[in-house]
Amino acid sequence: MPVQLWTSNRGDVLSNNLPNDTAISFGAGSADAPASGNITKQVSQPGVSPGATAADNVLAVYSIPASSFDVAGRGINILAMGAFAATGNNKTVKIIFNATTAVVGSTVTGGTTIATTGVSAGNNVAFRLESNVFKYGAAGANTQLGLNVVSQVGATIAAPAVPAALTATESGAILIAITGNAATATTDILLNLLVINAMN
Numbered sequence: 001m002p003v004q005l006w007t008s009n010r011g012d013v014l015s016n017n018l019p020n021d022t023a024i025s026f027g028a029g030s031a032d033a034p035a036s037g038n039i040t041k042q043v044s045q046p047g048v049s050p051g052a053t054a055a056d057n058v059l060a061v062y063s064i065p066a067s068s069f070d071v072a073g074r075g076i077n078i079l080a081m082g083a084f085a086a087t088g089n090n091k092t093v094k095i096i097f098n099a100t101t102a103v104v105g106s107t108v109t110g111g112t113t114i115a116t117t118g119v120s121a122g123n124n125v126a127f128r129l130e131s132n133v134f135k136y137g138a139a140g141a142n143t144q145l146g147l148n149v150v151s152q153v154g155a156t157i158a159a160p161a162v163p164a165a166l167t168a169t170e171s172g173a174i175l176i177a178i179t180g181n182a183a184t185a186t187t188d189i190l191l192n193l194l195v196i197n198a199m200n
Helices: none
Strands: 023-025 032-034 036-048 055-065 075-084 093-098 113-116 125-135 144-153 164-166 174-182 189-199
Touching: 023 144, 032 055, 032 164, 036 174, 055 075, 075 093, 075 113, 093 125, 093 189, 113 125, 164 189, 174 189
Parallel strands: none
Antiparallel strands: 023 032, 036 189, 055 174, 075 125, 075 189, 093 113, 093 174, 125 144, 144 164
8 A cells, every 4th residue: 555645635535656637735825736845865974086197087877767757747956955065176066867878876877967166276165056857848858957956165156057968878778977176186175965846
């Protein structure tokens, strides 16, 4: 028997497999809010460093299951946070959507960068990258839109990137990779958190 999560505004018992039109009430008002929630949390202390220097090396990866982007409006929010070491060396962290291959400790191949710190010499500062990806168009059309929410290193917040039209194959798994490119020393980059939330 499936585990009950909550009851919808229609009085239906919601289980692990939710229909596409499932909604819950937003407060006591009449607006419906589609169900949403966390699909992965990867937490590390003291953090994950790149496996090598001078390349976009995978720090964390998550595989979105096939058919997750099945209807227009379905989306995810991706949040990556960590720190740059107390050095003046160049460092870069990215969120890459629809990577071809992504194995922690190895160089990523393929995919589209939807958020980046840019090359930074940040010294003993935190970084935060956040992006949304939403399905648009007909089911099976392989059409998504990548939207950069924030790219921040220390107190510096970069202008958001231009929205990216994405074409991941929706009938297959889609790899999301967080990468770190440490120009001089692998210990210059530490990824502490990857969270991906699904939005129905």
